[in-house]
Amino acid sequence: MKDETQNFKLQSSDFQQFWSLDPSVTFLNHGSYGACPVPVRRAQQRFREQLERQPLRFFMREFEALLDASRRSLAAFVGAQPDELVFVPNATTGVNAVLRSLSFNSGDELLTTNQEYNACRNALDFIASRTGATVVIATIPFPLESPDQVIEAVIERVSAKTRLALLDHVTSKTGLIFPIQQLVHELAARGVDTLVDGAHAPGMVSLNLHEIGATYYTGNCHKWLCAPKGAGFLYVRGDRQSTIRPLTISHGANSPRTDKSRFQLEFDWMGTDDPTAYLCVPEAIEFLGSLLPGGWTQLMENNRAKALWARQVLCEALGVSPPCPDEMIGSMAVVPLPYELFGYEQAGQVREWPILQDLLCDRFNIEVPVIPWTTPFQQMVRISAQLYNTPEQYHTLAEALITLLSDLL
Incomplete structure (x- = not known):
């Protein structure tokens, strides 16, 4: 010691x-909002200066290549393919995008736990109120002695009506790392898709999204990756991408391009904003990764x-x-x-x-x-x-x- x-x-x-x-x-309290290192913020300022020197050139001729490069870096870090990822401002936005894109009916059950992050639980309740679906709560004991208790509590609440499970990877209130890969696989075996709220996971735990196997996974880059605020991502398995739409419908909805998926065309451009937080993700990954041997x-x-x-x-x-x-x-x-x-x-x-x-x-x-x-x-x-x-x-x-x-x- x-x-x-x-x-x-x-x-x-x-x-x-x-x-x-x-x-x-x-x-x-790094966990709440993160803290962005000075070198990463300097990189963001360079991108902002590049944008403001010639805004049209930046958005029309430079931005897409920069975003794609950032996406490739992030995909390698989280164990996914670049075409499975889009950037979103934060994990809560990712959760909302998935929930607002899916269709539910009266009698459907949406499963979550008593430790789900409040903002995302509110989104689930909103969808249930609009569709007639029912939110089912798995009560995770706390204190607890084993991750097996999490699995038992969740699986016990699965029924033939369960359409989707919204689960934290790392809980905000209690800081628990859920046995998410086993949970996802147990739910998939019962025909239940999983939306994982991985807000805290990137940079806290080693990630391989393909091994986890979730249908949908969203995470923050501003917390333990230490990217600037406003950088998050949404992973959607390839066979479900055509269903998932961004919260803001914009030019990508009727783009004639065929070199990219509709999924990326829509999420990559939702209107003019400051995208420099996304572009700094490779800098954050490289810088934090260089600090220890x-x-x-x-x-x-x-x-x-x-x-x-x-x-x-x-x-x-x-x-x-x-x-x-x-x-x-x-x-x-x-x-x-x-x-x-x-x-x-x-x-x-x-x-x-x-x-x-x-x-x-x-x-x-x-x-x-x-x-x-x-x-x-x-x-x-x-x-x-x-x-x-x-x-x-x-x-x-x-x-x-x-x-x-x-x-x-």
Whole structure:
């Protein structure tokens, strides 16, 4: 543990220079919005200057080749073919594009879990309300002891009416890595298509979309890939591409071109905007992959080891147990908070503690999400681990939580 901590410390001090995060803030929330390194942002600025020097030339003569090059780089990184991918601003847009393109009827069942990301769950509810389909919820136990419990909970809710399963690859609230490949294969064996919300997966876990086998998969590049905000992707299996349309219908809908699929012609041009975030994906992949001798494999292993170490530090400080096995953790982890940190009973009344996330920020300059939950605990703190995070930052969080706890007691 000591040697590992020293290794984290040395690496973090080397890499903080590449991010422009406020040094006065203990930033342990990379998972929410990512953080784009300075060299990648410089690349984006060069693309923006290229665009503004001659906008017509850029969009009409240069953009498509640049986008195709970016797509090839991303496809190699996520284990797909370039013609299976299109760029979207974020994973939520990808989920909506798929759901809005498919047809459902009254009596159809749309399966998801109680840990599905709120925005995507809202999209599923919207589609159900419009079509008469029913949203079926698989309750994933938490805490849990094995990924098998996820599989059992999902498969138990499959019926002859199940048309589609919307599943997270990495859950936002609890940071769990679902056994997504096994889930997809189990569902496919029962005739159920899968739409995977992989918002957190690219850059956190090694991806091979062909091996996963999902019908649809969407992910973000701005989180753990560290591309600029506004870069995400949608993968659609070749036999389903003719069905999937973008949320914005534009020129591609009646393009006479035959050298590309309608799928790419429609998604690649939905109107004039700033596409430079997409074009920076190769720069982000190359830059992050150059920071450690072992490339992306070592980077993901490093972040995971740091997250597990930090989780143990916090659990020991707060006297709580890790709520899931190590194998289900990537570069995010949650730690249950003692009951006293959010309220206590006195004379039959419950006094609610002020919003803990704001308190940690305002009083201690710590930026970390506090996640509401149900029994057996009501709040959790979710930590992220990126190369720039230091061991001292997690100790700072532990000390702040202990201080708040002692204030109450």
